[in-house]
Amino acid sequence: MTEASVQPHAHDIAIVGAGIVGIAVAAYLAEAGRSVTIFDRTGICEETSSGNAAAFAFSDVLPLAQKGMMRNVPKWLMDPLGPLAIPPTYLPKLLPWLLRFWKAGAPEHYEASLAAQAAMMQLAESEWTELMRRSSTQPMLRDDGSLELYESDAEFTASLPGWRARDRFGIKYRHVEGDELAALQPGLSPRFVRGTFVPGWKTVADPKLLGKAVWAYAEAHGARFVQGLVRHVATGEGGVELHLADGRTERAKTLVVAAGAWSHRLARQFGERIPLETERGYNTTLPASAFDVKRQLIFSAHGFVVTPLSTGLRIGGAVELGGLALPPNYARSRAMLDKAKRFLPGLDASGGRDWMGYRPSLPDSLPVIGRARNASNVFYAFGHGHLGLTQSAATGRLIRDLVLGHSLPMDIAPFSSQRF
Structure with missing residues (x-):
């Protein structure tokens, strides 16, 4: 490569990854007057962030390992199309991560993880409120709440410790049954005997459209996009290549790694081995006329949700711990669609569009946010798992404050890359 192909400090701040987290970081830094360039192999909000369940899940404070998941793992793994799947060929590689996940669910880690997640959610809600106001995206917000559904009294009873934990953080909800349950979602199968309505749960009209709208706001403040796959990063004299x-080859004074499920590969080039795994999530988006769903419906025992969007009806979720290389198994999205037809009698399941995305997940369900251990001008913003959309504005605020040297609105020690 010739010296002429390298542009010394061509960029002030480079962000790798144009998913919703990278977009939010770009928006916060650009409106603060910094020159920002975002790099992505495809485009703005074109990959995992385009197909999520569209929830601002601010009440979802329980880390995944502590939500009763360990109790259900053996049963779920017996069903290859159930809420959790691990391809046999990938299991040997996954075992170290699974061991960390199991340890993260231990009682001695519960309080610290819960407090960290709750603090992050509190910041996320306030930051999204203000970012939507500044970016004029409030019309995309839907304030309809969510409805979590239970097929038996035993299933409902098993959920109660989680709701009691939410009580400590002032999260509002109410348990419903009978006529009230039917009113919250008409046409629901009678197999669901109870539910929990969370009025503060919010969704957005379409996550891809929201991401592009926030990017337009960042772009109006001078942010730039460069299409290209960043394969290698390294610190150099006064910057990062x-x-x-x-x-x-591009150079920047400051680098933010927000590349989702690929981020650990870049962090390794700075000498850090971060145990990030890939939860492959599936969904099917049906035409909006498929069923009159009033709010996001959560079928937690089956690991999926149904979300009404402005662009259709999205049915998806579940977890397939299968890495980045295996081809998609769309039988998983079809299995969720089959269940949705039973749960919502009368659902028109025709005309759907299948999708698979890569959720970047860490064993303790907390993201990595902060400065790289070995490079003071490199910052990490990845590993949000199911909560990338929810926590993206909070992450943008935190990264902005770190880059600018401002005081932080919360303690970010629980999100350090060095906790592993």
Whole structure:
């Protein structure tokens, strides 16, 4: 590569990853007057952030390992199309992560994890409120609440410790049954005997459209987009070099790694081994006329949700711990669609569009947010698992404050890359 192909400090701040987290970071830094360039192999909000369940899940404070998941793992793994799947060929590689996940669910870690997640959610709600106001995206917000559903009294009873934990953080909810349950979602199968309504749960009209709208706001403040796959990063004299797959080399004074499920590969190039795994999530988006769903419906025992969007009806979720290389198994999205037809009699399941995305997940369900251990001008913003959309504005605020040297609105020690 010739010296002419390297542009010394061509960028002030480079962000790798144009998913919702990278977009939010770009928006916060750009409106603060910094020159920001975001790099992505495809485009703005074109991959995992485009197909999520569209929830602002601010009340979802329980880490995944502590939500009763361990209790259900053996049963779920017996069903290859159930809420949790691990391809046999991937299991040997996954075992160290599974061991960390199991340890993260231990009682001695409960209080610290719960407090960290609750603090992050509190910041996320306030930051999204203000970011939507500044970016004029409030019309995309839907304030209809959510309805979690139970097929038996035993299933409902098993959920109660989690709701009691939410009580400590002032999260509002009410348990419903009978006529009130039917009124919250008409046409629901009678197999569901109880539910929990969370009025503060919010969704957005379409996550891809929201991401692009927030990017337009960042772009109006000077943020730029460069399409290209960043394969290698390294610190150099006074900055960071980004080597792209097409042979280009770019330089920046400051780097933010927000590349989702691929982020640990870049962090490793700075000497950090972060146990990030990939939860492959599936969904099917039906035409909006498929069923009159009033609010997001959560079928927690089956690991999926149904969300009414402005662009359709999205049915999806579940977890497939299968890494980045295996081809999609769309039988998983079809299995959820089959269940949805039983749960919502009369659902028109025709005309759907299948999708699979890569959720970047850490064993303790907390993201990595902060400065790289070995490079003071490199910052991490990844590993949000199911909560990337929810926590993206909070992450943008935190990264902005770190980059600018401002005081932080919360303690970020629980999110350090060095906790592993």
